[in-house]
Amino acid sequence: MKRHIYLRMKSVPEAREIFLSRFDLKNLLPPEEIPTVAARGRVTTAPVWARRSSPAAHQAAMDGFAVLAAGTFGATPEHPKQLTLGKEAFPINTGHVMPPGTDAVIMVENVPDPEADPITVEAPVFPWRHVRRIGEDMVAGEMLLPEGVEITPWAQGALLAAGVTRVSVRRLPKVIIIPTGSELVPASELDRELPPDHLPEFNSVILAGLVTEAGGVPEVRGIVRDEVSSLTSALQDALGDADVVIINAGSSAGTEDYTYQAVANLGEVLVHGVSMMPGKPTLLGVVDGKPVIGNPGYPVSAVLSFEQFAAPLLSGIVAKLIPPRPTLEVYPAQNLPSKPGLTEFIRVTLGRVGEKVIATPLPRGAGAITSLVKADGLLVVPALSEGLEEDRPVTAELLVRPEDIEGTLVVLGSHDNTLDLLATLLKSQDFRLRLSSGHIGSQGGLVALRQGRAHLGGSHLLDPETMTYNVPYIERYLAGVPLKLINLAWREQGLMVAQGNPKNIRAIEDLIRPEVRFINRQRGAGTRVLLDYLLKERHLKAAEVQGYEREEYTHMAVAVNVLSGTADAGLGILAAARALGLDFIPLMPERYDLVVPESTYEDPRFQTLLEVIRSPEFKEAATNLGGYDLKDCGKIVWEQ
């Protein structure tokens, strides 16, 4: 069993410099001549000169009558001139060629009766008045476009006006993408059930989209098995047709890393391993003078590595600057430690709360493609840093438009499945609005509201003393802050267990059985408060529950632990259990409220959300999730 360890890992800028400087990007591909009508977005490879003048003849610049100016001299309202149609005056429309012997246009508005013949002229016009003269816009021989500019629709128009029907442009690089992996099922076959040891191949679709957006023309080849010989010959084949080859995946230091071997066999490996996270297993090479990229296999790594290396390569070849992403100063919602020595890219959701834009981190695993889908931006932690600090401003690269962030309501606190419903219904109500939810537990949400990091909180905190929800906690965390408590739903809390309940778990008491492995929620979560209450009520000790110290942050994460067999039971809501087909032992209904500070309540965006909450569509959709009672939904249950 032979394995590669990355010999010398390179930093992102080092790796990019080594790779890009190896090619004469501008001249990697010969130019091509294409019809002007098909040239939108292409980049000129030579200056373009007008072949004819425009206008090519004198044209009327107004609707009216073409005349010889000299024939109008001396006309006044008192002593008008009469001009005979077809002889001294010719009806003419804007853009039409001036009849011979005329050199000016009288606007139709200035002729008392345009239907008469002769027409009456009450004022003189000077020569060339309202006439576009030959060459006024462009003159044969004039340079229309320099080399190296992108052809806009109006530049196409100018070229055609100038008789330039073909134009020499940068060729678009053909980028062949080779997916590798014996266990992969192609994207075209993913609508059938997959055997458990097979994995869906979708990175090639992502990469093809990114190639298109970077100005290349992608072609995805068939999946190559994990064998050096297969990959080597697939690479050789691809190089016959492609300008650039991307192999995905297989550039890690694993046993089946054949990308390194294939590239080294045929050409030269320039970089093997980049100190970025995600994206470390990137390989950059050259074969037959053509760039070859070994792109990492995790989807998030694949995207981020592409952006650092493939995108600037393609940008250089097509000679278009990649517009830098818009950036924004943001405030991390929590501390984000990061490994020194690696440039880390952290996906975040963003929302403006008061003056500050708050960045809430998403899962950091490179396999979590949903973290990119949900991300509004990227925080980049430099290689020399140990991480980012809560509430200390940093610059975020935006993955959405700045105006999307202005339309975002941030809800932090407890997770509830109906928040996803609200997000989609809100967007459907007004496509400029978004609901971004961060799952930091009910108490976390209250703290975030106090610190001005969220527009609203989601909370289901039971106070065992008073057996009331939320109010005692708000009085502790948000004393004196004007706010309203608005009920979203009553929901069923209970124990989630595997289908068929193999360990026969029936009540809280079963959690202390030695063979039962529990999965808990994090400190500060309403569900954790509930568990502690239920244990205490039954005089059970937390230490007796195996797994009490294992924490997850959402109902769904707890459910996944149960589904995947890493735990036998977890406390959570019916909707989560039902979503994963788990069995559910109901324990008690609880109240889930939105905590809405007055400043949010008055915000028109929240008012739209409130309309959605109170709509029959929301109630129906929530009912369908299961376990929800919407008797108080949308009601203001308390305020201070």
Added chain:
Amino acid sequence: MKRHIYLRMKSVPEAREIFLSRFDLKNLLPPEEIPTVAARGRVTTAPVWARRSSPAAHQAAMDGFAVLAAGTFGATPEHPKQLTLGKEAFPINTGHVMPPGTDAVIMVENVPDPEADPITVEAPVFPWRHVRRIGEDMVAGEMLLPEGVEITPWAQGALLAAGVTRVSVRRLPKVIIIPTGSELVPASELDRELPPDHLPEFNSVILAGLVTEAGGVPEVRGIVRDEVSSLTSALQDALGDADVVIINAGSSAGTEDYTYQAVANLGEVLVHGVSMMPGKPTLLGVVDGKPVIGNPGYPVSAVLSFEQFAAPLLSGIVAKLIPPRPTLEVYPAQNLPSKPGLTEFIRVTLGRVGEKVIATPLPRGAGAITSLVKADGLLVVPALSEGLEEDRPVTAELLVRPEDIEGTLVVLGSHDNTLDLLATLLKSQDFRLRLSSGHIGSQGGLVALRQGRAHLGGSHLLDPETMTYNVPYIERYLAGVPLKLINLAWREQGLMVAQGNPKNIRAIEDLIRPEVRFINRQRGAGTRVLLDYLLKERHLKAAEVQGYEREEYTHMAVAVNVLSGTADAGLGILAAARALGLDFIPLMPERYDLVVPESTYEDPRFQTLLEVIRSPEFKEAATNLGGYDLKDCGKIVWEQ
């Protein structure tokens, strides 16, 4: 002869509101279901839920060995555990499915000899270490995308990972473009010579590009003759296939404005005439519930009208926000009076000089498509304003990227044809750099330098007292400003006359002949100074020259006057005469210099330009233009 006068012209916002509010844009087209692999850039019409979990099985998250964690408990470097391959430890790569009976991965880096069997384990791993559990990224039933979001490449990946191979998206509106005009020649036939009374049709190509960029699918129909019946039936045909119809042109108040009649015949005209310039002859209507737009015929009007009405219409239908153009605070290089009551769009070039971005206006005619091609931005003069003031800040909409402006060197002053050459060679040297030249005459350039409105000036001012160039003027306008005078070329000035010299013009003296119509350059132009010197030297009076008061701003504009017969002679350079095939009577060589303030000279962008000026490529290209002597090209001829 029947003509329409616009009945009630509407302001831009009024017209847009009347038009857009007439349609339920979101529901104008039914959704369509398409393969996920083809869904990049499309907008969801319903929330999308995961059909399976991802990962669908427990996967290795690192390269190494899959083991049962319990089997490693107690291992230390002193008391390592030995695990047999294929029984207690299984070599595994990132992303592969965990073998049954394993629940953790030992990283390959942590195994002393990964080639051995059994392997040695020197530290315990805890359960689920380096394992991606079922559903860690997404869980079957989880919402992946809400309604109304644009599908990114990574969203495509997430959908495929979740087994969602088809997705319901907004249909793209089919936009049929109908060019009208009996005199038009289609874009496909523009490579042949056109008869003088025929005009090239290219607006449809511009509009098709704009439709594509706004998210629609364009189809250009054949050119329709100027007849109500033809246009009516073409419109009716189009409405059978299209979601939106754009008729171009024919919405002015001219005799042949059949768009109004055709739309009124079949449906309803909502707006006829908008108080914008360019773009006034816009018609907005509805037929069979479908939007119909009569787009003005001048190309600049066509583009600007499209942006105000068609673009937001299409944006609403496809449910994508049009990202607002980036804006920038700029300083007009001159006063820009504008007609009150009309919203005027002025095309400008932009360049940052010191702290300020200077906006130099381009020709304002709606027929000048090159003014859009050259434009870096648009200044919008509100309807209530009488214009913009020189050096008073206004907001410009950018047509280029902000970084393009940072890469722009602004040369103001006299026009010379070699500046176009420099522009293209500079771009070819470094594609981030641009040379923007504004033609305001030599003295205008010196004033602009004094006011900090240009990086460099272009000047060929003869001082008759000393018979030297530029220096005496610089000492007057730029006394004490550290600068260098760098020669660009010596060039031949002379009289441009029509081919064959029909009026037999041989010398300056001929300009006072009564049948000779002269065309002059503007006050402050070096060529004007030269003319005045030549007249004075020969004791001739300006008043004797017919046309002395008619001013143009560039050599080429003067040449166009001669070419088109609006003047018999003009003073200018050989290169301009040659470009238009005019005859040329040489009068004297003159020195054309660049005036380069020290701050510009030290700018790396200028240093690149200087390299270009001194390159053999520039000298060769300038020589080919004709009339240039490059003996001093690139030399610093004077400094202060």
